[in-house]
Amino acid sequence: VTVAALVAITAPAIDAVVDAHAALRAKRPLVQALTNTVSSNFVANVLLSAGASPAMVDNPEEAALFAGIADGVLINLGTPTAAQVEAMRLAAAAAQKGGKPWVLDPIAAGGLPWRGQVAAELLKFKPAAVRGNASEIIGLAGLGGGARGVDSSASPEAAVPAAVDLLAHARAVSASGPVDHVVGHIDGRTVLVKIGGGSALLPRVTATGCALGALVAAYMAVAPDSLTGLVSAHVHFSVAAELAEAVASRPGSFAAAFIDALDAVDENSLRSRAKIQPAVLIE
Amino acid sequence: VTVAALVAITAPAIDAVVDAHAALRAKRPLVQALTNTVSSNFVANVLLSAGASPAMVDNPEEAALFAGIADGVLINLGTPTAAQVEAMRLAAAAAQKGGKPWVLDPIAAGGLPWRGQVAAELLKFKPAAVRGNASEIIGLAGLGGGARGVDSSASPEAAVPAAVDLLAHARAVSASGPVDHVVGHIDGRTVLVKIGGGSALLPRVTATGCALGALVAAYMAVAPDSLTGLVSAHVHFSVAAELAEAVASRPGSFAAAFIDALDAVDENSLRSRAKIQPAVLIE
Amino acid sequence: VTVAALVAITAPAIDAVVDAHAALRAKRPLVQALTNTVSSNFVANVLLSAGASPAMVDNPEEAALFAGIADGVLINLGTPTAAQVEAMRLAAAAAQKGGKPWVLDPIAAGGLPWRGQVAAELLKFKPAAVRGNASEIIGLAGLGGGARGVDSSASPEAAVPAAVDLLAHARAVSASGPVDHVVGHIDGRTVLVKIGGGSALLPRVTATGCALGALVAAYMAVAPDSLTGLVSAHVHFSVAAELAEAVASRPGSFAAAFIDALDAVDENSLRSRAKIQPAVLIE
Numbered sequence: 001v002t003v004a005a006l007v008a009i010t011a012p013a014i015d016a017v018v019d020a021h022a023a024l025r026a027k028r029p030l031v032q033a034l035t036n037t038v039s040s041n042f043v044a045n046v047l048l049s050a051g052a053s054p055a056m057v058d059n060p061e062e063a064a065l066f067a068g069i070a071d072g073v074l075i076n077l078g079t080p081t082a083a084q085v086e087a088m089r090l091a092a093a094a095a096q097k098g099g100k101p102w103v104l105d106p107i108a109a110g111g112l113p114w115r116g117q118v119a120a121e122l123l124k125f126k127p128a129a130v131r132g133n134a135s136e137i138i139g140l141a142g143l144g145g146g147a148r149g150v151d152s153s154a155s156p157e158a159a160v161p162a163a164v165d166l167l168a169h170a171r172a173v174s175a176s177g178p179v180d181h182v183v184g185h186i187d188g189r190t191v192l193v194k195i196g197g198g199s200a201l202l203p204r205v206t207a208t209g210c211a212l213g214a215l216v217a218a219y220m221a222v223a224p225d226s227l228t229g230l231v232s233a234h235v236h237f238s239v240a241a242e243l244a245e246a247v248a249s250r251p252g253s254f255a256a257a258f259i260d261a262l263d264a265v266d267e268n269s270l271r272s273r274a275k276i277q278p279a280v281l282i283e
Numbered sequence: 284v285t286v287a288a289l290v291a292i293t294a295p296a297i298d299a300v301v302d303a304h305a306a307l308r309a310k311r312p313l314v315q316a317l318t319n320t321v322s323s324n325f326v327a328n329v330l331l332s333a334g335a336s337p338a339m340v341d342n343p344e345e346a347a348l349f350a351g352i353a354d355g356v357l358i359n360l361g362t363p364t365a366a367q368v369e370a371m372r373l374a375a376a377a378a379q380k381g382g383k384p385w386v387l388d389p390i391a392a393g394g395l396p397w398r399g400q401v402a403a404e405l406l407k408f409k410p411a412a413v414r415g416n417a418s419e420i421i422g423l424a425g426l427g428g429g430a431r432g433v434d435s436s437a438s439p440e441a442a443v444p445a446a447v448d449l450l451a452h453a454r455a456v457s458a459s460g461p462v463d464h465v466v467g468h469i470d471g472r473t474v475l476v477k478i479g480g481g482s483a484l485l486p487r488v489t490a491t492g493c494a495l496g497a498l499v500a501a502y503m504a505v506a507p508d509s510l511t512g513l514v515s516a517h518v519h520f521s522v523a524a525e526l527a528e529a530v531a532s533r534p535g536s537f538a539a540a541f542i543d544a545l546d547a548v549d550e551n552s553l554r555s556r557a558k559i560q561p562a563v564l565i566e
Numbered sequence: 567v568t569v570a571a572l573v574a575i576t577a578p579a580i581d582a583v584v585d586a587h588a589a590l591r592a593k594r595p596l597v598q599a600l601t602n603t604v605s606s607n608f609v610a611n612v613l614l615s616a617g618a619s620p621a622m623v624d625n626p627e628e629a630a631l632f633a634g635i636a637d638g639v640l641i642n643l644g645t646p647t648a649a650q651v652e653a654m655r656l657a658a659a660a661a662q663k664g665g666k667p668w669v670l671d672p673i674a675a676g677g678l679p680w681r682g683q684v685a686a687e688l689l690k691f692k693p694a695a696v697r698g699n700a701s702e703i704i705g706l707a708g709l710g711g712g713a714r715g716v717d718s719s720a721s722p723e724a725a726v727p728a729a730v731d732l733l734a735h736a737r738a739v740s741a742s743g744p745v746d747h748v749v750g751h752i753d754g755r756t757v758l759v760k761i762g763g764g765s766a767l768l769p770r771v772t773a774t775g776c777a778l779g780a781l782v783a784a785y786m787a788v789a790p791d792s793l794t795g796l797v798s799a800h801v802h803f804s805v806a807a808e809l810a811e812a813v814a815s816r817p818g819s820f821a822a823a824f825i826d827a828l829d830a831v832d833e834n835s836l837r838s839r840a841k842i843q844p845a846v847l848i849e
Contacts, residue, residue, distance in 0.1 A: 541818065
């Protein structure tokens with residue numbers, strides 16, 4: 001590894017995140033979300049507050065057409081129906097064809113064979129990013145034929161090998177948790193970026209992971225590369241969670257405060273609160 | 284125009300709105316909402332807080348039967364599925380046949396051909412009101428064969444000609460925005476009523492437009508005429524938004540404060556805060 | 567009735583509720599919720615805050631498999647689709663076969679024949695509990711061939727005979743209202759337990775009844791018997807509503823405060839606020 005490479009891999013650091021955040025606010029990307037019924041309202045409000053524009057067009061009749069209109073697409077496997085799955089295939093194919101970034105959130109794909117098959121098919125349409133909790137990342141990677149199974153108590157650190165495996169399909173992959181683990185490429189090298197912060201209240205509110213996936217799709221539409229977009233979404237989310245935790249101590253009030261905080265996040269709070277560890281090379 | 288007519292067209296003024304609000308609270312109309320997945324929870328809470336009773340019966344097996352039980356029906360095209368669209372046709376037909384007022388919220392109907400066709404068919408069942416943002420009203424009117432297209436940056440004022448065109452199908456039509464523009468009939472004359480107020484935070488919360496459509500359906504069930512019902516719903520909504528903005532400055536806390544405020548709105552707040560401009564004749 | 571029996575039927579009293587609550591917090595049961603679109607987000611947040619883990623797997627492809635994974639299952643008939651109904655049948659059958667407790671929330675089953683037929687079929691799979699408002703309990707019992715119809719203004723007290731009838735299908739049954747009425751068995755005897763408290767704001771927030779049904783499913787997974795589980799869920803819910811009402815006076819802020827309060831409920835608040843009347847024998 002050369003000195004230049006070592007310097008290079010300290011990116012995406014805070015400057016890149018601040019730039020991506022400014023681009024999000026300036027461009028207000030339109031995100032098409034094909035997501036689960038539990039999350040749809042919260043996902044839309046998270047996108048609106050963070051600075052994007054949501055549209056939940058998820059039927060087979062319109063999904064492909066709308067993927068051509070949207071700036072980014074989220075596909076979340078939380079509560080798939082047969083019709084929604086058909087829409088997901090059409091939207092992912094249209095996004096790939098149209099050069100639009102799309103994000104896969106493979107909820108429970110490793111543990112439930114029917115949706116696991118759906119997830120495996122969707123990977124062929126080359127998502128810009130995959131975001132899940134550690135178990136989901138491990139489970140999704142296992143669908144590719146690897147030996148890894150599902151472990152619901154997995155830590156994000158334990159999911160890194162699976163995340164790297166998924167880089168065969170996606171340009172960047174993250175495993176959420178107390179410390180988010182993000183993998184992607186810088187100058188052709190595979191790197192790992194860890195992001196701390198956040199709040200223990202996040203997993204006490206339903207659909208926060210889903211909403212992060214949607215925010216990833218928004219950042220993918222404005223960031224210069226997939227790794228920067230994925231890291232920026234995680235940082236925006238984590239800083240907002242910290243701001244919310246400062247004013248709310250239980251899940252109901254935290255949920256409202258978190259929506260407020262996604263709106264309140266600005267360059268100052270990003271610079272003062274972001275906990276991005278320097279990128280490290282992965283062989 | 285005679286003096287009597289000039290006096291007449293100053294209605295529906297605040298007295299009529301206050302009466303409609305009192306009727307809403309007294310009768311608690313049952314509103315059947317066939318709406319999108321993003322909005323269903325928020326729509327139900329808005330109806331409950333404002334003083335109505337919600338029921339989301341939206342499958343083809345029960346939609347027509349329930350339209351005969353409900354006092355008003357909302358049909359919102361936000362996230363239509365094939366089955367829900369069939370239910371919408373059945374509910375609209377049953378509402379028309381049973382003399383129940385129903386409201387069309389034509390989300391994105393002008394921009395997406397599949398739902399545009401659905402919206403055009405639904406207009407045949409003669410809604411009591413159509414409510415949309417300016418682009419949606421222009422888009423819906425354009426489906427009728429007119430030359431108007433979709434312009435996502437349209438102002439409510441620009442939507443007035445389209446709204447008037449839609450009076451061929453609906454008894455009253457509104458285009459929401461910073462100043463809501465409502466058209467309908469008084470004594471056989473076509474008039475325009477503008478309603479100010481509201482809050483810049485309303486469009487920062489998802490499904491507020493959908494919820495306004497549902498509130499229109501509730502008011503249609505208790506108001507003496509469609510224009511009064513439509514204006515009253517807009518005024519109740521705008522006054523509540525002002526009250527909420529006084530205690531909340533960001534979207535998450537605003538959403539909860541807005542639900543509180545819909546409940547808090549009373550004759551005093553309506554009289555002191557309503558911003559209804561005198562009706563003007565349209566040729 | 568012997569003295570021993572009289573002592574026995576004073577249970578399930580507060581000690582049993584406190585134990586069930588401790589078990590809920592210790593075990594965090596996984597609840598599969600097949601519920602309506604209005605309620606899904608709120609149900610998930612209520613389960614998370616109260617101390618359970620939600621999963622909304624409600625498609626026919628996965629529902630039965632997941633019922634074998636979950637600790638308890640909620641089936642709520644609020645907005646059934648044909649596909650969801652098929653999933654409900656499969657989940658209920660799998661739950662019965664696997665010895666997993668499942669709960670039926672028969673929304674409007676007595677008033678709408680299509681879902682009424684669904685509810686009647688589901689009863690064959692022997693729910694651990696049925697929870698509804700008084701009209702729903704009366705309506706559901708009437709589906710069995712009895713003479714009782716639907717009365718939307720029924721009081722929980724009026725629903726007791728219907729609830730007892732339903733004990734032919736379910737191990738415990740509750741009718742919610744200002745005073746919840748719960749029937750079940752202690753030592754082979756049929757008893758009635760009344761639970762006061764709660765808040766008049768509960769019915770002003772949509773899906774609170776649905777959320778109570780989900781909490782019942784969670785308690786069924788950890789309580790020693792169905793009556794104790796059903797009573798414990800009602801008590802946890804009522805105490806939380808009281809705590810929320812102490813800090814919020816309108817529906818929007820109450821909803822968030824209620825989620826907070828479900829989390830805050832502990833042994834102290836249960837012992838100081840629970841309003842459980844001694845069980846009475848029913849012939």
